[in-house]
Amino acid sequence: MELFEAIGRRHSYRGGFTDSAVGRGDLQAIVEAGLKAPSGKNEQTTRFVIVDDEAVLAAIRAMHPSNKAMQQCRAMIACIVDAEPEAIYEGYSFQVEDCAAAVENMLLAVTALGYATVWVDGWLRVKGNAAAIGGLLAVPKAKVIRIVLPIGVPAEKYPQPKKKPFTERAYFNKYSAG
Numbered sequence: 001m002e003l004f005e006a007i008g009r010r011h012s013y014r015g016g017f018t019d020s021a022v023g024r025g026d027l028q029a030i031v032e033a034g035l036k037a038p039s040g041k042n043e044q045t046t047r048f049v050i051v052d053d054e055a056v057l058a059a060i061r062a063m064h065p066s067n068k069a070m071q072q073c074r075a076m077i078a079c080i081v082d083a084e085p086e087a088i089y090e091g092y093s094f095q096v097e098d099c100a101a102a103v104e105n106m107l108l109a110v111t112a113l114g115y116a117t118v119w120v121d122g123w124l125r126v127k128g129n130a131a132a133i134g135g136l137l138a139v140p141k142a143k144v145i146r147i148v149l150p151i152g153v154p155a156e157k158y159p160q161p162k163k164k165p166f167t168e169r170a171y172f173n174k175y176s177a178g
């Protein structure tokens with residue numbers, strides 16, 4: 001799939017998945033896209049755990065009853081950052097940005113390969129969910145799962161939210177409040 005087509009087709013998918021597996025070759029290609037993302041000072045801080053073990057997936061699926069994609073995913077990618085990221089430039093850490101850049105690359109790769117996913121982030125931060133999944137995946141205590149991507153072949157049509165037009169959010173040369 002051509003890049004701009006993948007960008008145009010990408011959307012968050014919270015529907016059900018078919019029984020089709022996500023092959024390891026595709027999972028590796030998706031994560032390789034994440035590895036190629038930019039990162040602050042090229043520190044490449046994000047780590048990834050790719051989950052395709054049915055027993056582990058079953059345990060994770062049971063944890064998020066309101067999100068069908070989480071309940072039915074055929075694979076999952078957990079994106080991991082330091083719990084207390086080190087400042088690497090003038091007192092700033094870029095680990096969250098590093099992780100977000102990698103995730104966007106992976107969302108596009110997921111779309112290009114015909115799968116669907118959703119950026120799950122907020123849910124991880126409450127009720128100890130990140131730590132619970134981290135325990136299942138042997139994530140060290142000094143690290144935290146910041147984003148998970150439940151992946152599969154979409155079983156239903158899921159609405160793609162409209163985006164505001166260019167003129168409402170982008171300007172040439174000068175910010176325009178109008």
Ligand SMILES: Cc1cc2nc3c(=O)[nH]c(=O)nc-3n(C[C@H](O)[C@H](O)[C@H](O)COP(=O)(O)O)c2cc1C
Pocket residue numbers: 010011012013014118119120121122123124160161
């Ligand atoms: C930082 C961030 C956090 C997000 N957290 C969640 C989340 O916890 N659960 C979820 O279902 N979607 C989450 N999303 C997906 C957004 O809800 C989604 O991108 C937004 O509604 C726009 O829809 P679209 O991705 O289909 O364009 C998150 C997206 C971002 C960028």
